[in-house]
Amino acid sequence: MSALMIRDLHKSYGGLEILAGINLEARTGEFVALVGPSGCGKSTLLAMIAGLETVTSGEIWIGDRLVNSVQPKDRDIAMVFQSYALYPTMTVRQNITFGMESRGVPKAEQAEAVKRVAALLQIEQLLNRKPGQLSGGQRQRVAMGRALVRDPKLFLFDEPLSNLDAKLRVDMRTEIKKLHHRVGKTTVYVTHDQVEAMTLASRIAVMNQGSVQQFDTPKRIYDRPTNMFVAGFMGSPAMNFIPARFTGSTSISVRAADGGDATLALAAPLPAGAPKDVVLGVRPEHIYRFTTDLKSRKPAVEPMQAPVELVEPTGAETLAVLRLGDLEITGRFEPDDAPVMGETITLGIDMSRACLFDPATKALL
Amino acid sequence: MAEIAANARHDPEAAAATRRYFWARFLVYAVLTLFAVIYLAPLLVVVFNSLREQSDIARNGLISLPRSFRLDAWAQAWGTYCVSGTCEGMKRNFFNSLWMTIPATLISTLLGAMNGYVLSKWRFKGSEILFNLMLLGVFMPGQISLMPWAFLLGKLGLTNSTYGLVLIHVVQGISFTTLFCRNFYVSIPDDLIKAARIDGAGFWRIFRKIILPLSPPILIVTVIWQFTGIWNEYLFGVVFTSGQQQPITAALVALTAGGTTARAYDVMSAAVLIGALPPLLIYLFGGKYFVRGLTQGAIK
Numbered sequence: 205m206s207a208l209m210i211r212d213l214h215k216s217y218g219g220l221e222i223l224a225g226i227n228l229e230a231r232t233g234e235f236v237a238l239v240g241p242s243g244c245g246k247s248t249l250l251a252m253i254a255g256l257e258t259v260t261s262g263e264i265w266i267g268d269r270l271v272n273s274v275q276p277k278d279r280d281i282a283m284v285f286q287s288y289a290l291y292p293t294m295t296v297r298q299n300i301t302f303g304m305e306s307r308g309v310p311k312a313e314q315a316e317a318v319k320r321v322a323a324l325l326q327i328e329q330l331l332n333r334k335p336g337q338l339s340g341g342q343r344q345r346v347a348m349g350r351a352l353v354r355d356p357k358l359f360l361f362d363e364p365l366s367n368l369d370a371k372l373r374v375d376m377r378t379e380i381k382k383l384h385h386r387v388g389k390t391t392v393y394v395t396h397d398q399v400e401a402m403t404l405a406s407r408i409a410v411m412n413q414g415s416v417q418q419f420d421t422p423k424r425i426y427d428r429p430t431n432m433f434v435a436g437f438m439g440s441p442a443m444n445f446i447p448a449r450f451t452g453s454t455s456i457s458v459r460a461a462d463g464g465d466a467t468l469a470l471a472a473p474l475p476a477g478a479p480k481d482v483v484l485g486v487r488p489e490h491i492y493r494f495t496t497d498l499k500s501r502k503p504a505v506e507p508m509q510a511p512v513e514l515v516e517p518t519g520a521e522t523l524a525v526l527r528l529g530d531l532e533i534t535g536r537f538e539p540d541d542a543p544v545m546g547e548t549i550t551l552g553i554d555m556s557r558a559c560l561f562d563p564a565t566k567a568l569l
Numbered sequence: 570m571a572e573i574a575a576n577a578r579h580d581p582e583a584a585a586a587t588r589r590y591f592w593a594r595f596l597v598y599a600v601l602t603l604f605a606v607i608y609l610a611p612l613l614v615v616v617f618n619s620l621r622e623q624s625d626i627a628r629n630g631l632i633s634l635p636r637s638f639r640l641d642a643w644a645q646a647w648g649t650y651c652v653s654g655t656c657e658g659m660k661r662n663f664f665n666s667l668w669m670t671i672p673a674t675l676i677s678t679l680l681g682a683m684n685g686y687v688l689s690k691w692r693f694k695g696s697e698i699l700f701n702l703m704l705l706g707v708f709m710p711g712q713i714s715l716m717p718w719a720f721l722l723g724k725l726g727l728t729n730s731t732y733g734l735v736l737i738h739v740v741q742g743i744s745f746t747t748l749f750c751r752n753f754y755v756s757i758p759d760d761l762i763k764a765a766r767i768d769g770a771g772f773w774r775i776f777r778k779i780i781l782p783l784s785p786p787i788l789i790v791t792v793i794w795q796f797t798g799i800w801n802e803y804l805f806g807v808v809f810t811s812g813q814q815q816p817i818t819a820a821l822v823a824l825t826a827g828g829t830t831a832r833a834y835d836v837m838s839a840a841v842l843i844g845a846l847p848p849l850l851i852y853l854f855g856g857k858y859f860v861r862g863l864t865q866g867a868i869k
Contacts, residue, residue, distance in 0.1 A: 256763050277769035289760035293782035302778070303768035350768075 206265070207232045207390035208253065208358055213262035215248055215414075222248050224414040226262070230358075230407075235384055235391045237405035239398055241437070244411040250362055250394045255279050267357055277306075279358075282351035286363040288343045290335035290350075297331040300350050321353045324383075341372050348380075352387065359391040365400065377403060398438045402426065410434045428559070432566040435485050435559060441523060444491075444533040446484040447563070450474070456560075458484060459529040461510045461548070468506040471556040478562070478569050485559035488523065491535035493543065494552035504556035511548045526551065619643060619838035626834050642835035646843055650836050652823055659840050661813060662820035666800055667847075669731045669816055673738035674795040680739070681746020681791055686780050688747065689754040690762050691772070700751065706744025711804055714741070722809060729814050734806060738799045745798075746791045753787035754780065786862035793855045797848045817844040 208230040215223040223245045230236045238246040251257040253264060255276035264271050271279050282303075290299050297318055304314045322328045325345045335343055344364065351359060364380075365373045381404055384391060395401055401408045402422045409419040410433075418430040429435035435443045448456040454473050460466035468484075492498055494507040513532065514525040522542035524535050526549075535543075535551065543549045560569040614632055622637040629636065648658040688700045718737055719728075727733030757780070765775045806819035815823065821844055824837060852859075 251763075254763075254767060256766065276763075276767045281767065283764065283767050285760045285764060287758055287760045289758065289764035291761060291765070291779055293779075302765070302770070306765075306769035306774060350764075 206230060207234070207267060208236075208392065209263075209265035210249075210253070211263040211265075213249070213252065213264065214260045215245070215252060215257065216260050222414055223252075223260075226416055228409055228416060228419060230390050230392060232390055233388045235393065235404055235406045237401035237408045238392065238394045238411060239396065239401040239408055239437075240411035240417075242396060245414040246394045246396075246411050247362060249411075250283075250360055250392060253358070253392060254281055254283050254360055280356050281358045281360055282354045282356040283360040283362065284347045284351050284364045286366055288335070288347040288364075288367075290343060290346055292335055295332050295334055296327065296338070296346050296349075299335070299346060300331075300353050303350070303354055317353045321349045324352065324386075325349050340368050341376065344368060344376055348383070352383075357390065359389050361391065361393040361395075363395055364393075365395070366397070380404060398440065402438070408438075410437060412437070427557070428568065429485075430568050432483065432485070432561050435561070435568075439487060441488050441534045441536070443559075444486045444488065445561075446486065446528065446531060446533065448482050448484040448560075450478070450480050450482065456482065456484065458508075459531070460508060461528055463529060466508045468508065468553065468555060470560075471504040471558070474560070475569060478560075479564065481563055482569065483561040483563050485561055486533070486553055487557065488534045488536040490554040490557040491526075491533070492552040492554070493537065493541055494550040498552050502552075502554055502556070505552040505554050508551045508553060509548060510551050512543045512545055515542060515545050517542070615838045615841055617838075618834050619646075619842055621835055623833060623835050631834060642833075642839040643843075645833075646836045646839035650824075650833070650840070652820070655813070659817055659820060659824075659843055662815055662817040663843060665731055665810075665814060665820075666816040666818070666844075669734045669738065670796055670799045670847075673735045673742065673799050674792055676735070677739045677742035677746050677795055678788060678791045680743055681748075682750045682781070682784060682788065683776070684743065684747040685750025685752075685754045686776055688751045690757070690759070690775075690780070700747075703744050703747050706741070707748060709744075711741060711802075715804070715808060718805070718809070729810050731810075731814065731816075733809055734816065737805050737809070738795075738802065742795050742799065745794060749787055749791050749794070750784070753784070757783060786858070786865055789855060789858045790862035793851055793859050796851055800848050 206229050208228070210226055210228040213223055213226040213228075214221070226245075226249060228236070228249075238249060240246050248257060252259055253266075255271065255274060259272050266279055266281070290296075291302060294302065300318050300321060301314045304317065309317075318331070322331060325348060327342065327345050327349060330338060330342055330346065335346070338346065344367075347364070361380075365376055368376060377400060384404070393401075393404060405422060407420060408422055408425050410417045410425060412433050418425055418434045420430075425434060425438055429438060429443075432445065436445070446458050448458045448468075451457045451467055454470045455467050456470060457465040457467045492502075492505065494505065499505055499507075510526040510528055510533075512524050513527050516523040516525075517539060519539070522537045522539045524537055524543050526533050526535055537543065561567065562569055617633075617635045618626060618631065619642050620638050620640070621635045622639060625635070625637040626633075646658055647663075648660050649656055650658045652658075684703070688696055722728045722733045722736075725733070725736075727736065761779055762775060765779055770778065800816075801818060802816075803818040803822075806816040807822065810816070810819065812823075821840060824840055825832070
């Protein structure tokens with residue numbers, strides 16, 4: 205059963221279209237991430253699910269109820285805001301009970317619920333403090349506590365980690381994941397951080413310019429991005445796009461470093477009707493130093509020469525900027541086996557993991 | 570070391586700079602002192618005269634250091650001085666002012682807070698236009714509305730009554746209180762309102778539980794502003810009330826106009842000070858909150 209169903213949802217302000225026909229669905233217990241660059245409409249979509257923005261056209265179903273014109277408080281949802289939106293004049297305890305207080309839940313029941321949530325999030329010792337006396341991470345916990353205490357049908361998160369510093373963000377990410385496993389609530393999570401989306405979500409909706417580009421599992425989105433936008437947005441460093449041209453039904457040629465052409469054999473024959481010019485998409489981690497040993501292990505690896513322009517060691521891996529004609533591509537190497545600056549190396553490109561795009565429609569072939 | 574010290578002592582440029590600095594400071598303080606004297610002298614004269622004997626004033630002139638000291642003038646001004654036949658001093662007018670100022674301040678502040686809340690957090694089509702129209706009231710001189718008020722108070726049967734003045738000051742004050750509160754509430758994050766709406770709180774509950782608890786800084790500003798403004802207001806008081814019903818600002822004029830004998834400068838001075846005391850006290854005790862409230866936002 206779907207906990208959330210969105211059908212052909214539109215939103216426009218005057219003549220400006222923010223959302224152009226969104227279709228989305230979250231199964232009960234599922235963790236769906238909405239990811240995209242700023243201005244793609246993901247936060248508006250979340251606000252519409254919450255009932256904080258009106259629907260221009262289309263339908264939003266929560267459970268088996270059409271909620272288009274239902275007030276936020278009656279939608280059985282809880283939301284965590286980017287700014288946390290903790291009530292500054294209330295203590296943590298009052299922040300958590302405010303919703304129950306508004307709904308007239310008996311005091312004893314409230315106390316019980318606060319105890320349960322405080323234990324779950326380990327914020328018992330903070331209950332009598334005001335939000336101004338808490339650190340960023342603690343505020344984040346309290347904001348989640350306020351959402352959790354309601355036991356809603358649907359959890360909505362609006363970029364909850366973007367106000368935290370890098371280390372805390374990773375810690376809280378793990379905690380949110382653990383929490384979701386434990387509580388098992390259907391969650392819609394908005395983020396601009398593709399790593400957050402990849403690590404947390406069971407399904408990701410990649411959005412751009414008001415529409416969903418691809419809605420699929422993290423693995424499918426990463427391995428088989430439906431178009432060049434998704435391919436470029438998901439993954440860091442981004443996927444390399446190399447213009448290429450067909451030289452047969454199973455091989456393409458790309459402009460090589462020396463200005464000539466290098467021919468690469470495709471791992472699978474191309475679908476019929478593909479254009480003559482294509483874009484080859486290769487992720488940095490699918491570029492290797494070519495050896496015969498590698499070829500015997502990965503038969504789809506194709507060799508190609510390229511000079512090394514720049515090397516960026518990060519510790520765990522070393523990124524190398526390689527020059528192909530007037531194009532720069534990035535490869536990700538083992539630090540022990542990394543190329544050095546100025547060297548011309550023979551690359552091995554894993555063609556079985558590569559994607560081909562139509563340069564006109566930007567779609568995956 | 571000694572050499573450096575010696576050099577420093579004889580450095581003509583540094584010495585010149587020090588001299589320049591001294592004279593610049595001297596000039597600044599001299600000018601400031603002069604202006605302070607100009608501003609404070611009238612107040613000082615009034616305070617002195619309220620404590621001097623009438624004969625002392627008559628002999629040594631209005632502006633002179635006190636050579637006598639007594640508090641009789643204050644007692645007379647408060648309770649027994651005769652103005653046009655009634656000998657009750659300023660007492661009644663003082664309380665008129667109080668019963669006019671307190672309700673008018675509270676009501677206009679509360680209405681301003683609610684207006685500000687709606688105009689900042691529950692915007693609707695045309696709310697900005699409405700706000701701008703309300704702002705017109707800030708720039709409109711009170712005289713313009715004298716005739717309409719005369720007409721309205723007549724219709725309502727509120728002429729020559731404190732209630733009439735309360736009504737006038739509430740309405741005339743709303744522009745200011747709305748402006749203050751609206752601009753303060755704009756700085757409260759909208760997310761708080763959204764979170765509260767999801768939490769099941771409605772319009773009034775959000776106002777009472779979230780907005781009002783954040784409001785003391787701006788409410789103090791509005792209360793001080795309104796209290797001082799309404800207390801000191803003279804025009805409406807003198808036009809729409811007479812005799813026993815007048816607020817103290819209007820009555821003070823009657824005090825000077827009614828004299829057939831020699832003018833009782835001592836009593837007049839005391840009466841003026843009685844009339845000025847409440848706003849002065851408010852300023853003394855609330856002044857720092859006033860500045861703080863105007864400059865700080867809602868959330869630190």
